Amino acid sequence: xxxxxxxxxxxxxxxxxxxxxxxxxxxxxxxxxxxxxxxxxxxxxxxxxxxxxxxxxxxxxxxxxxxxxxxxxxxxxxxxxxxxxxxxxxxxxxxxxxxxxxxxxxxxxxxxxx
Amino acid sequence: xxxxxxxxxxxxxxxxxxxxxxxxxxxxxxxxxxxxxxxxxxxxxxxxxxxxxxxxxxxxxxxxxxxxxxxxxxxxxxxxxxxxxxxxxxxxxxxxxxxxxxxxxxxxxxxxxx
Numbered sequence: 346x347x348x349x350x351x352x353x354x355x356x357x358x359x360x361x362x363x364x365x366x367x368x369x370x371x372x373x374x375x376x377x378x379x380x381x382x383x384x385x386x387x388x389x390x391x392x393x394x395x396x397x398x399x400x401x402x403x404x405x406x407x408x409x410x411x412x413x414x415x416x417x418x419x420x421x422x423x424x425x426x427x428x429x430x431x432x433x434x435x436x437x438x439x440x441x442x443x444x445x446x447x448x449x450x451x452x453x454x455x456x457x458x459x
Numbered sequence: 460x461x462x463x464x465x466x467x468x469x470x471x472x473x474x475x476x477x478x479x480x481x482x483x484x485x486x487x488x489x490x491x492x493x494x495x496x497x498x499x500x501x502x503x504x505x506x507x508x509x510x511x512x513x514x515x516x517x518x519x520x521x522x523x524x525x526x527x528x529x530x531x532x533x534x535x536x537x538x539x540x541x542x543x544x545x546x547x548x549x550x551x552x553x554x555x556x557x558x559x560x561x562x563x564x565x566x567x568x569x570x571x572x573x
Contacts, residue, residue, distance in 0.1 A: 347522035378559050388549065401558045416523075429460065435502055439559050446491050446553060448561065450503040 347372065349438050355425035357457045365396060365423040366454045368415050370438030376400075377419040379411060383432040393435075394419050395441060423456075431458045461486040463552050465564035473539050473572045480535040480567050482550030492533040493551045493561070494524055503549065509533065520544070545571040 350369045358364050370377050378401075379391040390403040394413035412422040417438075423430055433455050437448035464483045472478050484490060495503040507518025508569045514526040524535045534551060550564040 363534050376559050378561075380563075382560075387565050388551075390560045390562070393559045395559075401560045403560070436502075437559075437561075441559075446555070446559070447493065447505055448559060449505060450495070452502040 349436055349449055351434075351451040351454050354452065355455045357459060358426050359376050359459055360426055360428060362426050363422060363458060364426060365420055365422045366405075366434055366436075366456070368419045368421075368436030368438075368451060370419070370436075371440075371449055373441045374438035374440050374449075375417050376439045376441045377413060377417065378437045378439070379419070379421050380437065381405075382435060382453070383431075388435070391421065414426060426458045428454065428458050432456060461490075461552055461554070461557075461562045462551055463500065463562050463564035465548075465550055467567045468565070469502050469568050469570065471570040471572060474542050475539050478535075478540045478544070478569065480539045480548050480550075480569070482564055484531050484533065484550070484552045486531075486552055488553060488554040488556050490552045490554050492524075492526060493553075494518065494522070494533075495549045495551060496520075496546045497544075497549065497566075506532045506535070506548075540569075540571055542571045542573065545569055546559045 376392040377396045393401040397413045406446045413419045433453045435453045437450045462485045494506040509526045547566045547568045551561040553561045
């Protein structure tokens with residue numbers, strides 16, 4: 346079974362621009378969560394989508410948004426990029442129900458804002 | 460609010476020696492716990508998980524962890540370290556009430572000496 350895929354793997358953007366990152370979950374997984382990883386703040390939860398609805402949200406400004414499609418693929422968008430948005434963005438998928446809660450992570454998208 | 464503490468930022472261990480990584484958590488509800496490993500430039504790989512039941516759990520790559528509710532700890536161990544175990548290790552906590560939101564510790568970087 347294929348793992349979680351994220352595209353693109355690397356991205357360089359300029360301050361003020363916007364960016365869209367994509368995540369395809371493991372087949373059959375209906376929940377997709379997004380995390381931001383930086384050297385200073387570590388791994389922080391952005392949001393989770395399940396059945397095309399945002400189910401949970403972390404403490405990030407409204408510039409960070411996401412959505413999920415009917416095939417469970419998810420995108421996250423960051424508008425008006427700031428230098429501090431430079432980070433590794435990780436997507437994780439999980440199977441909802443059945444008493445399992447583990448999340449499987451993709452390789453991440455490395456975003457650099459200049 | 461939940462929190463996860465990994466007291467050791469760096470650990471250096473000789474190849475063949477044993478390894479123990481500490482993780483302490485603070486969470487009001489009954490938690491479920493994970494250990495993930497991250498190699499440079501990669502995503503997170505799930506090593507093992509604890510949901511309920513036997514407090515000693517076995518994972519991949521020869522790792523095990525023990526959940527101690529009285530100490531709010533979930534320490535990771537490996538009897539004999541291989542050079543390929545050099546990586547960063549993250550402890551994470553979640554709960555049913557939190558959906559799929561995971562709170563991560565700051566990570567422990569493991570260096571393996573030949």
